[in-house]
Amino acid sequence: xxxxxxxxxxxxxxxxxxxxxxxxxxxxxxxxxxxxxxxxxxxxxxxxxxxxxxxxxxxxxxxxxxxxxxxxxxxxxxxxxxxxxxxxxxxxxxxxxxxxxxxxxxxxxxxxxxxxxx
Numbered sequence: 001x002x003x004x005x006x007x008x009x010x011x012x013x014x015x016x017x018x019x020x021x022x023x024x025x026x027x028x029x030x031x032x033x034x035x036x037x038x039x040x041x042x043x044x045x046x047x048x049x050x051x052x053x054x055x056x057x058x059x060x061x062x063x064x065x066x067x068x069x070x071x072x073x074x075x076x077x078x079x080x081x082x083x084x085x086x087x088x089x090x091x092x093x094x095x096x097x098x099x100x101x102x103x104x105x106x107x108x109x110x111x112x113x114x115x116x117x118x
Contacts, residue, residue, distance in 0.1 A: 011083050012036060018075050022067030024060040031064040035075035039065065 018035035028048055032041040042064070048057050 007083055011079055014079050015076055018072075018079075020068055020071040020075060022064050022071055024063035024067065029057070029060040029064045031061075031068040033065075033068040033072055035072045035079065037069055037072045037076075039068075 015036035016034050016038070019032055019040060020035060021030065021032050023030045025045075025048075028045040030041075030043040031039070032043075033039050042061065044057070044061075048060070
């Protein structure tokens with residue numbers, strides 16, 4: 001018998017165990033989150049803490065968090081595809097069903113809105 005709620009609970013547990021990482025400012029700000037999009041850790045290089053440019057630090061944190069959430073989305077979609085694959089027909093592209101290209105189409109890309117904040 002299909003136990004959808006049990007499978008979703010298992011999916012959530014799996015996503016909570018996957019830790020994704022992203023960075024901004026060439027590693028000056030690093031973020032860790034779970035694939036279920038729970039922020040896990042933020043590491044800030046000490047050289048940024050003493051800066052007079054608080055706005056730059058804030059921007060770097062936002063960029064790093066957004067990048068981590070993109071990676072979390074990728075892992076989440078991959079796990080959903082694995083789960084769905086057990087009861088979907090062969091060669092079914094769940095990415096199209098979910099409104100995307102599927103996890104195989106994932107590419108880490110630069111944030112166009114934040115190109116100047118590397």
